[in-house]
Every structure is written in structure tokens, then in C-alpha cells.
Amino acid sequence: xNDQVKRLKIIIMFMLALIPVSRLMAGNIADPIKWILxxxxxxxxxxxxxxxxxxxIIPEYARPDTLLFYRKKNEPLQLxxxxxxxxxxxxxxxxxxxxxxxxxLKAKIYPRIIIHFLNLSKYPDPDIKEGVLKGxxxxxxxxxxxxxxVDYRYITLANGNLRLIGTKQVNFSDxxxxxxxxxxxxxxxxxxxxxxxxxxxxxxxx
Amino acid sequence: MKKIILSGIITGAFLxxxxxxxxxxxxxFFPTLFIDYNNPLFNSEGNRDGLFYLxxxxxxxxxxxxxxxxxxxLKGHFILRGFEFGFIYAMVSLLPVMWITFxxxxxxxxxxxxxxxxxxxxAVIAGILLxxxxx
Numbered sequence: 312x313n314d315q316v317k318r319l320k321i322i323i324m325f326m327l328a329l330i331p332v333s334r335l336m337a338g339n340i341a342d343p344i345k346w347i348l349x350x351x352x353x354x355x356x357x358x359x360x361x362x363x364x365x366x367x368i369i370p371e372y373a374r375p376d377t378l379l380f381y382r383k384k385n386e387p388l389q390l391x392x393x394x395x396x397x398x399x400x401x402x403x404x405x406x407x408x409x410x411x412x413x414x415x416l417k418a419k420i421y422p423r424i425i426i427h428f429l430n431l432s433k434y435p436d437p438d439i440k441e442g443v444l445k446g447x448x449x450x451x452x453x454x455x456x457x458x459x460x461v462d463y464r465y466i467t468l469a470n471g472n473l474r475l476i477g478t479k480q481v482n483f484s485d486x487x488x489x490x491x492x493x494x495x496x497x498x499x500x501x502x503x504x505x506x507x508x509x510x511x512x513x514x515x516x517x
Numbered sequence: 518m519k520k521i522i523l524s525g526i527i528t529g530a531f532l533x534x535x536x537x538x539x540x541x542x543x544x545x546f547f548p549t550l551f552i553d554y555n556n557p558l559f560n561s562e563g564n565r566d567g568l569f570y571l572x573x574x575x576x577x578x579x580x581x582x583x584x585x586x587x588x589x590x591l592k593g594h595f596i597l598r599g600f601e602f603g604f605i606y607a608m609v610s611l612l613p614v615m616w617i618t619f620x621x622x623x624x625x626x627x628x629x630x631x632x633x634x635x636x637x638x639x640a641v642i643a644g645i646l647l648x649x650x651x652x
Contacts, residue, residue, distance in 0.1 A: 362548035491561035
């Protein structure tokens with residue numbers, strides 16, 4: 312019995328000893344850096360049919376939001392935050408095509424397109440004017456969420472704000488959407504779409 | 518009855534090839550004329566494609582029956598009879614339908630005119646064929 316108590320004590324002491332160690336490890340994670348998404352965020356979708364090309368844009372972001380950058384030593388930069396856009400705000404520079412895209416993206420049932428930012432290959436260095444990065448996002452569209460690796464270009468603006476331009480080729484089928492086809496399939500929209508999101512952020516110094 | 522059905526099938530096959538062939542070539546060589554079809558008014562899910570391609574036979578059987586009833590009123594050369602038949606169809610059926618379509622749907626005048634001419638051409642060709650098949 313004494314032996315069992317002794318072994319139990321060892322286990323408890325070992326577990327207690329882990330607490331300060333884990334705190335020490337957590338010390339590697341600095342407080343998150345907060346960047347505020349400004350109104351100058353846009354989302355552009357470029358696609359084509361067998362008769363024309365289209366480019367549709369959500370020209371501004373109405374609800375400023377925050378992106379949190381968690382810097383960890385020797386690890387990709389973790390991100391937290393999202394961009395939530397109203398599908399009804401898509402503008403294809405042609406009213407008929409605009410309403411067709413909204414219908415295709417099932418805007419009435421799924422009114423928002425949400426981009427969740429997961430990570431970046433590194434923290435964009437504000438001392439470097441331009442650079443390239445990679446990162447992961449999930450895109451939630453028409454009721455389906457899918458993870459993508461995105462190529463980013465970043466620009467440090469004169470006022471210190473940061474511009475991140477993410478580009479990714481996606482497919483309608485990634486989101487369980489059938490590309491629209493008209494006149495018995497004689498007019499067909501191609502499955503591929505190029506999504507480009509432009510984030511303009513200012514550092515939250517508070 | 519047999520003559521109506523047989524004429525309808527032959528005319529339908531001919532119209533099918535001619536109509537969809539012309540439509541295909543039109544989209545291929547004059548794509549800008551078809552941009553307005555990227556419109557939510559038009560079915561985009563492909564679940565009615567079969568019905569779309571059956572149209573040539575639907576119109577052919579209807580015109581075959583109509584021809585059989587009224588061919589006695591159309592005199593002269595078979596080409597002239599075909600044109601007159603197409604004109605009657607266009608005035609009696611197409612014009613009122615296109616009128617209400619344009620007035621109620623958000624489509625362009627060019628689109629409605631192209632449909633009118635397409636239907637008129639189909640009826641003329643059907644009339645010429647029916648004049649030969651069922652004189």
C-alpha cells in the first residue's frame with residue numbers, strides 16, 4: 312500500500328512539475344499583433360465562359376475587423392481572424408451577369424462569403440517595401456468550406472499600412488456548385504475561377 | 518394521320534440539325550451576340566437540356582398538323598407556299614408571344630427580334646419541306 316502511495320505521489324509531483332515547464336514553453340508565444348482590416352479590402356473573382364470573360368468585385372469591406380498574428384519561434388505565423396463579405400455586393404459591371412453570379416453562388420440561401428485566415432509563412436517585414444508570402448485560408452462559400460494554400464504579395468504603404476494581396480485559383484466544383492450552362496449547354500461557364508482578395512490593414516497600437 | 522407523323526419526324530430531324538447547327542455556329546463565330554444569355558432568367562442547371570433539344574420536334578409536329586389542316590388554302594409553287602405558311606405562323610403565333618415576352622421579361626429587343634426571326638425561319642423551312650412531303 313505504501314508503495315502504491317509513493318508511486319502515486321511521484322506521478323502527481325511529475326504532473327505538477329509540468330505546469331511551470333508548459334508556462335515556460337508558452338512564453339515563446341508573444342502577445343498577438345493586432346492589425347485592423349480597413350474599408351479598402353476587396354474581393355475579386357475572375358472567370359470565363361466559352362463566349363466571354365467576366366470579372367466581379369466586392370469593392371469595399373463595410374465592417375472593419377481585426378486580424379491577430381501570433382508569432383512563435385521557428386514556426387509558421389499563426390493567424391486568427393476572418394473577412395466576411397456579402398455576396399449581394401458582387402458587381403460584375405453588367406447587371407445581368409451580376410444577378411446571374413449571385414444566383415449561381417446561391418446568395419439568397421448563403422448570403423456571405425467568409426475567408427478565415429489560418430497562417431502565414433512569415434511575418435511581413437514592415438521595413439521591406441514589397442515581398443511574397445504563402446499562407447493557408449479556408450473559404451466558406453455556398454454552404455461549403457474548403458481549405459486553400461494562397462500566394463500572397465505584400466506591400467508596405469507610405470502611411471505604414473500593410474496591403475496583402477492573396478491570389479488563388481479555385482473551382483466552382485470545390486464548393487459543390489455546378490458552373491452555369493445556358494441554351495442546352497451551348498453557353499458554358501468554365502469551372503475555374505481566380506479569386507483575388509486585397510486586404511489593407513493598419514496596425515492597432517492600442 | 519400517318520402522313521402528319523411521318524412529315525413531322527422528317528421535318529423535325531431537318532430542323533434539329535439546321536437550328537442547333539446554326540445556333541452552335543452563331544455562338545462560335547459571333548459570341549458577343551450571346552452575352553445577354555448569361556442571365557438568371559435562363560435555366561443554368563442543365564436539368565432541362567433534353568426539353569431544349571426536343572423543341573425542333575415539338576414545333577415540327579405542331580406545324581405538320583397545322584399544314585395538313587390548312588394546306589388547301591395555300592396555292593402556288595411549294596417555296597411560295599412555304600413562305601406564306603411561315604408568315605402565317607409568325608403573325609398568328611410568334612408576334613403575340615414575342616410581344617408579351619418583351620413587355621414582361623427583362624430581355625433586350627435584339628434578343629426578342631432574333632427569336633422572332635429564328636421562329637419565322639424555322640416555320641418557312643418547315644413549310645417548304647411539308648409542301649414537298651405532304652402536298
